């Protein structure tokens with residue numbers, strides 16, 4: 001069992017509530033209303049910007065070149081791949097770059113992103129990577145579960161295939177392996193409880209992020 005398996009097991013319903021959230025299920029069966037998805041896409045653009053900052057913080061917090069390179073690679077993947085794909089996906093859903101730039105952060109976006117940044121600022125690199133694990137690795141798990149039921153005309157195919165595709169899956173696998181290397185160096189019995197709490201909190205905040213899409217669908221477009 002690696003650290004990620006341990007964290008998902010101890011997070012229990014916080015983890016399953018996140019990966020099995022109604023938003024995810026309805027995205028999977030195609031019944032998610034388009035305005036809910038648009039709201040999610042708009043806020044996820046703002047999320048990704050803060051997520052890039054969190055990875056930049058991981059570069060800064062690194063004490064070894066291996067850690068620094070791992071965070072730098074993740075930062076590059078967000079800035080050069082994920083954000084460009086996201087902006088293109090948004091355009092396909094009627095959200096222009098101007099609309100994305102004018103969007104304001106929803107409290108659920110603020111809460112989640114600043115929580116992750118605070119874990120990194122107040123803690124060390126392991127705290128930060130544990131706070132990031134539900135995002136990076138969680139999305140790979142979610143998309144892999146949705147992919148088999150995703151036919152050619154599925155409305156959310158582009159999103160599902162982006163995260164289920166080899167490029168993203170290997171980013172997530174590398175993050176998972178790196179998390180385990182960090183744990184081997186820094187995880188002590190005394191720290192375990194605190195890290196489990198960080199992971200479970202991040203899962204709850206991811207669930208709130210899905211819920212925001214359902215509760216506050218985009219009014220425009």
Ligand SMILES: Cc1ncc(CO)c(N)n1
Pocket residue numbers: 044047048134135136139206209
């Ligand atoms: C809210 C959220 N969590 C994780 C990811 C994966 O990068 C994302 N794009 N958005």
